[in-house]
Amino acid sequence: MQKSPQTGNQGRAKFIVGGLLILAAVIYLIVSATQANAEYFMTVNELRSKGNSLVGRSLRISGAVVGTTIQYDPRTMNLTFDIAHVPGDNAAIEMGGGLAAVLHAAVTDPTRMRLTIVYNGPKPDLLRDEAQAIVTGHLGEDGIFHADELLLKCPTKYQEAIPSQVVSGN
Amino acid sequence: MLAQFGFGVFVLTFLLALFSVGGAVLGYFSKSDRWVETARRAMLLTFPLITLAVLTLTYLLVTGHYELQYVYSVTSNDMPFYLKITALWGGQAGSLVLWSWLMSAFASAVTLRKWERDRELLPWVIVVTSITLAFFLSLSILYENPFARWWQTAAGEFVPHMFAPAGAIPVSPADGQGLNPLLRHPGMIIHPPMLYLGFVAFVIPFAFAIAALVTNRSDDRWIRLTRRWTLVAWLFLSLGLVLGMRWAYDVLGWGGYWGWDPVEISALMPWLTGTAFLHSVMIQEKRGMFKQWNMLLIILTYALVIFGTFLTRSGVLSSVHAFAQSAIGPMFFAFIGITFIISVALLIYRWRDLRAEVEMTSLFSREALFLLNNLLFMGVLIVCFWGVIFPLISELVTGQKVTVGPPFYQRANAPLFGALMALMGIAPLSAWGKSTFQTLGRALWKPSIPSAIVPVVLAILGVRNWIALVGFTLVAFVVFVTMFEFWRGARVRQKRNNENFLVALWQLAGRNRRRYGGYLIHLSMVVMAIGILGMELYQTTTQKTLAVGENIQIAGYTLRYDSLAQFPYTDGRIVTRAVVSVFRGGKYLGELYPRYDYYPNGQPMTIAGVRSTLADDLYVVLVNWENVSVAQAPFKVYHNPLVNWLWIGSLMFVLGFLVAAWPEREEEEREGKI
Numbered sequence: 001m002q003k004s005p006q007t008g009n010q011g012r013a014k015f016i017v018g019g020l021l022i023l024a025a026v027i028y029l030i031v032s033a034t035q036a037n038a039e040y041f042m043t044v045n046e047l048r049s050k051g052n053s054l055v056g057r058s059l060r061i062s063g064a065v066v067g068t069t070i071q072y073d074p075r076t077m078n079l080t081f082d083i084a085h086v087p088g089d090n091a092a093i094e095m096g097g098g099l100a101a102v103l104h105a106a107v108t109d110p111t112r113m114r115l116t117i118v119y120n121g122p123k124p125d126l127l128r129d130e131a132q133a134i135v136t137g138h139l140g141e142d143g144i145f146h147a148d149e150l151l152l153k154c155p156t157k158y159q160e161a162i163p164s165q166v167v168s169g170n
Numbered sequence: 171m172l173a174q175f176g177f178g179v180f181v182l183t184f185l186l187a188l189f190s191v192g193g194a195v196l197g198y199f200s201k202s203d204r205w206v207e208t209a210r211r212a213m214l215l216t217f218p219l220i221t222l223a224v225l226t227l228t229y230l231l232v233t234g235h236y237e238l239q240y241v242y243s244v245t246s247n248d249m250p251f252y253l254k255i256t257a258l259w260g261g262q263a264g265s266l267v268l269w270s271w272l273m274s275a276f277a278s279a280v281t282l283r284k285w286e287r288d289r290e291l292l293p294w295v296i297v298v299t300s301i302t303l304a305f306f307l308s309l310s311i312l313y314e315n316p317f318a319r320w321w322q323t324a325a326g327e328f329v330p331h332m333f334a335p336a337g338a339i340p341v342s343p344a345d346g347q348g349l350n351p352l353l354r355h356p357g358m359i360i361h362p363p364m365l366y367l368g369f370v371a372f373v374i375p376f377a378f379a380i381a382a383l384v385t386n387r388s389d390d391r392w393i394r395l396t397r398r399w400t401l402v403a404w405l406f407l408s409l410g411l412v413l414g415m416r417w418a419y420d421v422l423g424w425g426g427y428w429g430w431d432p433v434e435i436s437a438l439m440p441w442l443t444g445t446a447f448l449h450s451v452m453i454q455e456k457r458g459m460f461k462q463w464n465m466l467l468i469i470l471t472y473a474l475v476i477f478g479t480f481l482t483r484s485g486v487l488s489s490v491h492a493f494a495q496s497a498i499g500p501m502f503f504a505f506i507g508i509t510f511i512i513s514v515a516l517l518i519y520r521w522r523d524l525r526a527e528v529e530m531t532s533l534f535s536r537e538a539l540f541l542l543n544n545l546l547f548m549g550v551l552i553v554c555f556w557g558v559i560f561p562l563i564s565e566l567v568t569g570q571k572v573t574v575g576p577p578f579y580q581r582a583n584a585p586l587f588g589a590l591m592a593l594m595g596i597a598p599l600s601a602w603g604k605s606t607f608q609t610l611g612r613a614l615w616k617p618s619i620p621s622a623i624v625p626v627v628l629a630i631l632g633v634r635n636w637i638a639l640v641g642f643t644l645v646a647f648v649v650f651v652t653m654f655e656f657w658r659g660a661r662v663r664q665k666r667n668n669e670n671f672l673v674a675l676w677q678l679a680g681r682n683r684r685r686y687g688g689y690l691i692h693l694s695m696v697v698m699a700i701g702i703l704g705m706e707l708y709q710t711t712t713q714k715t716l717a718v719g720e721n722i723q724i725a726g727y728t729l730r731y732d733s734l735a736q737f738p739y740t741d742g743r744i745v746t747r748a749v750v751s752v753f754r755g756g757k758y759l760g761e762l763y764p765r766y767d768y769y770p771n772g773q774p775m776t777i778a779g780v781r782s783t784l785a786d787d788l789y790v791v792l793v794n795w796e797n798v799s800v801a802q803a804p805f806k807v808y809h810n811p812l813v814n815w816l817w818i819g820s821l822m823f824v825l826g827f828l829v830a831a832w833p834e835r836e837e838e839e840r841e842g843k844i
């Protein structure tokens with residue numbers, strides 16, 4: 001490696017300082033953006049147990065749609081419905097006999113924790129009784145969840161592909 | 171019968187790939203040219219073999235052999251011929267086959283051409299490409315077999331399997347499920363192969379890099395040999411990304427083109443390291459610096475290419491793209507981990523041999539600015555990587571699932587992208603080696619003056635958003651610097667050769683394609699930035715349920731709901747189409763036809779009605795809802811300012827690429843002499 005008198009340690013130091021400054025800037029950007037935009041993924045029970053301490057925070061809640069509570073006004077596009085608690089982790093869902101069974105149990109059990117969702121926008125066709133809803137938004141002071149985004153899954157629609165019209169033999 | 175044949179060909183090709191790895195290693199260590207030649211021939215043979223398997227699969231797809239699970243899942247009787255062919259990459263198993271096919275094609279191209287010239291590096295190029303090929307073939311054979319057929323077990327269940335499970339009888343469905351309608355779009359037909367072309371082509375420079383490490387060639391030979399591969403890989407990856415954006419804009423009906431979805435990010439990440447690599451190899455060629463860094467970049471790119479293929483195809487992350495759950499995850503992780511560790515270990519072993527030939531002296535030299543460019547690309551990469559793995563980390567550490575959405579990426583990346591734009595303006599004016607703040611400042615002040623007028627004019631026009639002011643000023647700065655560079659170069663030629671200015675401009679770009687092609691690509695990037703700034707900062711949206719005759723207003727436009735029609739289309743889908751009239755200031759501008767289609771399998775697809783101009787797009791969605799009627803139809807309208815510049819920029823990008831990559835006569839001659 002060549003080393004002229006002007007370069008050497010002093011020459012290298014300014015590049016190291018410059019590199020560290022950029023690194024610090026990137027870390028700052030990541031940390032501040034993460035803090036400002038983190039979305040907490042929760043079940044209805046977890047949300048309820050925290051009370052109103054999460055008001056205003058960005059949240060993502062999953063639950064089972066209670067069909068009888070769906071109200072929709074097509075003129076104003078105001079949509080409200082309740083979701084019932086379903087366990088968050090996959091192992092618990094498997095133990096409960098699969099997603100469809102867990103969703104059914106959640107909706108038919110009147111003692112389950114529920115959460116009222118308010119959304120403004122067109123009613124999705126998949127919003128039906130016992131569908132799984134994942135709502136993104138924030139909790140209001142009144143305990144009602146204001147959703148900006150609805151994601152719906154109907155377990156029956158997403159079952160493994162099985163040939164529908166089968167001709168036996170080959 | 172044909173399916174078994176195709177599967178057999180796959181197994182044979184897999185064995186052949188392994189054989190060529192063994193042959194090349196043996197040939198290298200025993201210094202036996204015969205073994206290396208044998209390995210090369212085995213490698214070359216994989217291409218016709220996989221082609222045969224691909225043709226077999228295509229035939230099975232086109233002729234509707236629905237007893238095969240893959241054919242069943244991606245084709246159906248009502249699909250047109252061309253879609254049955256493109257169904258080859260419509261699902262996971264098929265896209266892995268496409269990967270293998272491209273890999274063997276590229277490896278063959280390398281070992282066919284100029285074999286004598288690269289004799290020293292080629293055993294290891296064969297090793298790397300054949301191992302990659304063998305890995306993808308093993309996935310097709312063991313986990314994602316496109317030739318597996320349907321069986322009905324004794325218990326009555328339907329299972330896909332290559333060979334008959336005990337007591338099972340074969341079943342043959344009369345029709346298939348058909349390709350997901352969302353994928354029946356021209357953008358989607360060419361988007362995946364483009365992306366894959368880019369992914370796979372990056373394996374070639376990686377293979378040469380590893381070959382250079384193993385054989386301890388510390389010069390820039392591997393870079394010059396693969397310069398065109400790198401450029402082509404980068405072009406296809408870029409096109410793949412842009413086509414994906416266009417597809418999202420046209421088909422997904424949410425008014426945008428990029429959602430910071432994990433799968434999009436996984437395709438962006440190798441593009442980031444690849445772009446950094448493309449820049450920093452120039453420093454190694456010109457100054458003999460950044461050797462270790464270039465190695466690291468190409469190793470990272472390779473790992474991210476495999477990771478990207480895995481993320482798009484494994485279903486580990488929930489997104490619109492991941493339409494399949496699969497068992498191939500652990501295989502991918504093992505492969506990425508092993509290849510990454512071996513590559514990095516090799517790099518560390520050769521670390522001292524790859525030291526720079528000259529030391530960097532000035533913070534304002536061109537090489538320092540290239541280094542800064544690289545660091546900024548790495549910064550964007552770290553932001554993206556963090557966003558993807560953050561949910562996993564936070565769940566591991568705190569037990570709480572936390573995700574970050576698009577605002578995270580926008581906020582963290584915007585300053586980095588802004589700095590990259592500023593660099594695009596500054597770097598062309600800097601000098602190699604010793605460059606001081608004063609010399610750089612002298613070059614910068616002229617183009618800075620017209621750029622400074624831009625924010626003043628925008629502010630007078632009422633723009634108050636400071637991000638927009640900074641962004642558009644940077645765009646103007648890059649445009650002025652680049653035009654200034656073209657003008658200055660052409661003037662010098664004009665005076666010296668007494669040429670017409672336009673002739674001088676043409677000759678200038680022709681004589682130094684790489685440089686001026688690069689400038690054109692920079693211009694295309696800032697033109698794309700105009701569209702991105704317009705969308706990110708000024709997109710507005712509104713929604714309303716309308717009865718026929720009623721209006722909805724957005725951004726000075728008035729839209730009137732005129733009529734609704736529902737009719738079947740030839741391929742069985744039911745089309746629901748609304749007619750909407752667009753007015754501005756009382757003046758009639760035309761009609762739009764937002765619609766949604768229902769496919770026979772119940773899949774809906776929303777197609778927006780779009781009025782597109784250079785100034786803005788009016789993007790009207792008829793919301794798919796079961797009670798849509800003449801009396802009530804819900805509409806969602808987006809006003810997307812400047813978005814067309816994004817697509818114009820991508821066309822300019824291709825033009826700039828052609829200028830940069832077009833073979834130069836002198837260069838070919840020079841390469842021939844090496």
